[in-house]
Amino acid sequence: MAILTVNHVYHTYFSQEVATEALHDIHFSVEPGEFVSILGASGCGKSTLLSIIAGLLEPTAGDVIIKNHDQSTSIGYMLQQDYLFPWKTIEENVTLGLKLLKYHDLHAKDIAKELLQAVGLPNIEKKFPRQLSGGMRQRAALARTLAVDPKILLLDEPFSALDYKAKLKLEDLVCAMLKSYEKTAILVTHDIGEAIAMSDRIILMSAKPGAIHKIFDVPRELAALTPFEARTHPSYGAFFQSVWKELESLEHSTSS
Numbered sequence: 204m205a206i207l208t209v210n211h212v213y214h215t216y217f218s219q220e221v222a223t224e225a226l227h228d229i230h231f232s233v234e235p236g237e238f239v240s241i242l243g244a245s246g247c248g249k250s251t252l253l254s255i256i257a258g259l260l261e262p263t264a265g266d267v268i269i270k271n272h273d274q275s276t277s278i279g280y281m282l283q284q285d286y287l288f289p290w291k292t293i294e295e296n297v298t299l300g301l302k303l304l305k306y307h308d309l310h311a312k313d314i315a316k317e318l319l320q321a322v323g324l325p326n327i328e329k330k331f332p333r334q335l336s337g338g339m340r341q342r343a344a345l346a347r348t349l350a351v352d353p354k355i356l357l358l359d360e361p362f363s364a365l366d367y368k369a370k371l372k373l374e375d376l377v378c379a380m381l382k383s384y385e386k387t388a389i390l391v392t393h394d395i396g397e398a399i400a401m402s403d404r405i406i407l408m409s410a411k412p413g414a415i416h417k418i419f420d421v422p423r424e425l426a427a428l429t430p431f432e433a434r435t436h437p438s439y440g441a442f443f444q445s446v447w448k449e450l451e452s453l454e455h456s457t458s459s
């Protein structure tokens with residue numbers, strides 16, 4: 204049974220002069236443990252959709268249903284920029300959510316230590332974000348997101364500010380962590396390769412207004428691999444082409 208259902212969601216932004224329809228009848232479900240990517244051109248409404256799923260934005264119509272949970276406790280959010288607080292140490296950043304949940308200080312520190320170890324950042328608890336590279340900061344942000352044990356992770360282009368090598372490594376790390384902690388994830392990206400390498404399913408959105416154009420099931424033999432392995436698998440190229448063609452057809456239909 205689905206852990207999350209986006210139930211016929213519409214969203215329109217209103218300003219004094221204009222109304223912008225950002226989302227039009229978005230409807231899909233996500234199964235527990237599934238990794239779903241939302242792929243689409245800039246401005247097609249991906250971040251709007253994630254904000255609605257996170258409960259940060261009220262949709263104009265429709266709703267989001269999360270099985271057995273409410274939005275505030277079961278969802279973790281990871282963004283393009285790490286948003287670590289610069290004046291707090293890495294440990295303080297990672298334990299922040301746990302403190303809000305009234306975890307005992309020592310327990311929170313233990314959780315932070317374990318997670319920082321798991322993301323490959325041992326012994327940096329007392330460092331400040333500015334002392335870390337971009338990739339290390341994103342790994343610390345991943346540890347912070349996982350610390351409060353959310354059931355569902357929302358990832359809004361978390362790799363886009365990184366160099367290619369750091370990005371490929373972080374993709375593998377995120378997939379491995381999500382698998383071992385049995386999380387469900389929704390990733391927003393405009394990178395086809397990333398969507399294919401990481402996901403079980405890809406939701407391709409068209410723009411103006413943002414709508415679901417097509418949903419692809421990633422071939423099983425690719426979905427079973429790590430992202431890095433998937434990129435070098437023989438069937439990666441053909442599947443990339445089929446997604447690419449759909450994206451191209453969308454661009455032509457919206458620019459004409």
Ligand SMILES: Nc1ncnc2c1ncn2[C@@H]1O[C@H](COP(=O)(O)OP(=O)(O)OP(=O)(O)O)[C@@H](O)[C@H]1O
Pocket residue numbers: 216217223224225243244245246247248249250251252393
């Ligand atoms: N706060 C806002 N007020 C008015 N319009 C907005 C607001 N936020 C987004 N929009 C508009 O809604 C549409 C969808 O924006 P959104 O940020 O969700 O797109 P996106 O797919 O995440 O884009 P990108 O890939 O560039 O991050 C765009 O036309 C955008 O201009």
Ligand SMILES: [Mg+2]
Pocket residue numbers: 249250251
């Ligand atoms: Mg966005």
